[in-house]
Amino acid sequence: MSHWAWDEFAEIAGGSWAIEPTGPALDFVGVSIDTRSLQPGQVFFAFVGEQCDGHAFLPAAQKHRAAACVVTHPDRVPEGFTLPTLVVKDPQDALTRLASAWRDRIRAKVIVITGSNGKTTTCRLMHGVCSAAGTSFVSPKSFNNALGVPITLLNTPIDADTLVAEVGMSTPGEIGARTGLLRPDISIITSIGRAHLQALGSVDQIAREKAQIIVAAPSEAVGVIPSGIELLDAALAEDGHLVRRVPMELDLLTNDARGNRFSIQGQVFEVPIPGAHNAYNAALCVLAGRVLGYDDETIRTGLARATPPAMRFERVQIETAGDPIVIINDAYNANPDSMRAALATFVSFDAPARRVVVLGEMLEMGDSGPAEHQSLAEHAAGLPTLDRLVLLGAGFASVRCDDDRVEIIPDSSDAGIASVAKSLKSGDTVLIKGSRGVRMERLIDKLSQLHANGRSETKNETRSHA
Structure with a gap:
């Protein structure tokens, strides 16, 4: 907890008090924009959106013991409301200004992570x-945008030793701005791939934008990146930061459903998350840990404890009248490169009966969308161990694939999801993956409804193959 003078808080936020606080200082413990997750002592920001007006939840903020509220419309503050209430013109700007000031106060070493794939897992x-x-x-979660990054900073305890922050983008300039706010000690780039092509136009532009997490960092910051990405190397060619690189040919010792063992610079590490790509993500963390001064044993211990985020190769078991249907839920998001990585990992798993893949369309692909969906369909259909491939959504509507195992369903509505659920059989092992907007996890809900007499169990895939 840290004391923040009320007057200083208001001045930094650029606001004025509609309801004056009592006492000289705020015991600051963070911020919230959602009363469902608001913790006692946090400051509640009442954002006005298209679907929701945060001012309607001011009574809930008081009930959950918020320390203060920040609003834009003082006339919407209910009668009898007693919490200190600050009025600002732009709550997003107020959050960002406060986050910048808080960055100066915290003692933490800041590690920031971006990349086309693997940000959240890394x-x-x-x-x-x-x-x-x-x-x-x-x-x-994935608090990596213009709102999530300031919230992450402001919720970092003042005495934390480290802050690990995810940085995302959807348009040019965002990475540099968020890096300027976070002022990192270490900047990690996991990968450069074909994501956000609609906004950025080319993989070259994506590499240049991602490189800003190093270029825009303080001069003493250290970059950690994979070797062998020519576009990224070109984007960093004139930058003066020290950069550590993971070898392009990582020595992968084992790779199965339980995770990976790999060797880097003569030392062996294990990561309990499947997929060769996650060995590379872990190797980035090994180098970053060494930059922080951690010994290899501490790094080994930390990697072994790591747990993946939700909807990244989660194993969900749907009980049926016969053998269970096992879903490998990798539905959080997708682009052409992450799709291929997921397929490569999935086909390495044992499957007792049919091995089925259900892929949702990839969004934000711009003019390259039709070609990328066709290429992905051909790649997936070329995997000989797949028994069935379902391609779901409008992005696959123009795909041509002469293979009896392939079914194209252009409708990704609930009706389309329901048709896929009805076609799955007891004993199937099913990979689901698609862009976030497609919400492929709906398939799990539909299957659970269809087999309501059974029950579903969710586990991380690495823990289900003990």
């Missing part, structure tokens, strides 16, 4: 490493 791996060495705070 955050969890890095958080595991940092937690083995001290107290660490990590971005909740």
Whole structure:
């Protein structure tokens, strides 16, 4: 907890008090924009959106013991409301200004992570490493945008040893702005791939934008990146930061459903998350941990403790009248490269009966969308161990694939999801993956309804093959 003078808080936020606070200072413990998750002592920001007006939840904020509220419309503050209430013109700007000031107060070393694939998983791996060495705070879920990054900063305890923050983008300039706010000590780039092509136009532009997490960092910051990405190397060619690189040919010792063992610079590490790509993500964390001064044993301990985020190769078991249907839920998001990585990992798993893949369309692909969906369909259909491939959504509507195992369903509505659910059989092992907007996890809900007499069990895939 840290004391923040009320007057200073208001001045930084650019606001004025509609309801004056009592006492000289705020015992600051963080911020919230959602009363469902608001913790006692946090400051509640009442955002006005298209679907929801945060002012309607001011009574809930008081009930949950918020320390104060920040609003834009003082006339919407209910009668009898007693919490200190600050009025600002732009709550997003107020959050950002406060986050910048809080960054100056915290003592934490800041590690920021971006990439076309693997950002959130790498955050969890890095958080595991940092937690083995001290107290660490990590971005909740995927709080990586213009709103999530300031919230992450403001909720970082003042005495935390490290902050691991995810940084995302959807348009040019965002990475640099968020890096300027976070002012990192270490900047990690996991990968450069074909995501956000609609906004950025080319993989070259994506590499240049991602590189800003190093270029825009303080001069003493250290970059950690994979080797062998020519576009990224070109984007960093004139930058003066020290950069550590994971070898392009990582020595992968084992790779199965339980995770990976790999060797880097003569030392062996294990990560309890399947997929060869996650060995590379873990190797980035090894180098970053060494930059922080951690010994290899501490890093090993941290990687072993790491838990993946939700909807990243989660194993969900749907009980049926016969053998269970096993869903490998990798539905959080997708682009052409992450789709291929998921397929490569999935086909390495044992399947007692049919091996089925259900892929949702990839959004934000721009003009390259039709070609990328066709290429992905051909790649997936070329995997000989798949028994069935379902391609769901409008992005696959123009795909041509002469293979009896392939079914194209252009409708990704609930009706389309229901038709897929009805076609799955007892004993199937099913990979589901698609862009976040497609919400492929709806298939799990539909299957659970269809087999309501059974019950579903969710586990991380790494824990289900003990």
